[in-house]
Amino acid sequence: MDRLLNVTTAVSAILLLMVLFSVRRERIRVEYSVSWLAMAFIMLVLSRAKPLLNTVRELMGLPDSPLALFLLAGGSALIMLFRFSMVVSHLRDDNVALAQRVAMLEYRLRSQENHEG
């Protein structure tokens, strides 16, 4: 069990660092990094603080601490994926509307140029 929790600590730390570096290099926007940072931080704390993890395990009614930890991480990841799907859907709608607007403006511009030329 300890080895599993150590692996979780390492993975959480790597995730935390990856997100921080990505934010610093502007590869991910701050608003989309917050949920990843929060998840990595919570995983890191829970994997190091056994009494806290046991409390969480009891609250969830599970027999195993690592199972509680992974269920928590899995559930959070699902919620984040759903949130990002909503963001992508919104961006797609905006992108379609923008592409249509660009096409119409280019069409009008080209027609005007042809008319004048």
Next chain:
Amino acid sequence: MIRPHGEDRLLVIVPALNEEAAIAGVVREIQEFVPDTPVLVIDDCSSDSTVMLARAAGADVLPLPHHLGLGGCVQAGYKLAYELGFRYVIRVDGDGQHKPSDIPRILERLKSSGAEMVIGSRFIDDNGSRTGAVRSLGIKFFRAVLRPILGRTVHDPTSGFVGVNRRALDVFSRSFPLEYPEIEALVVLQRRRFRFEEVSCHFRPRTTGRSSITPAKSLYYIVHVLLGVFIIVLRYESRFHRGNGG
């Protein structure tokens, strides 16, 4: 630039993606049967000579900056038509399946019935139009699904040979399904208490290109459209119950 003219202020739009084999013929045929009517080809980022051939045949072309899919492509045409003041828009597919000789009958029905949408239908009577087995099964399935929702039978719910008037243009230029738009557009119109009519049309067999709905994609298509219809019904029911039926 295309301008509405004449009493009808009609525009024929042709959504096209890699239709170089058929597009010039489609444009010329439209001009033959509805002369003096502007033809707008909306090019969904073709990689072949569709744009050049459409222009050479006498159509105006609205090239999209990147691929939007059929719904986004058709909606771009509706938006432009609405902004330029057209009263009627008839959509003809760029693959040559729709016969432009049917356009005057669709326009006449739009004008005489006052319906917001007129569908060119293959199946009102046995006019010899044929479609593939999978598609035929899909059409029968959606006919059965739509019957209680629309309150009447729609014989050819997947037909893309469609005419709309300015009221429908107003709605569709603001909101239009991006993928597989035909069925969902019908439900949107019905929920807004708009009317549709069907006119018997003969479709030619596809001679070039391929349908976007392959047998492998059929299941995805069915689930996608069913979900879309379900969401539209829910959305409009909740508006209705909030006392905002429009």
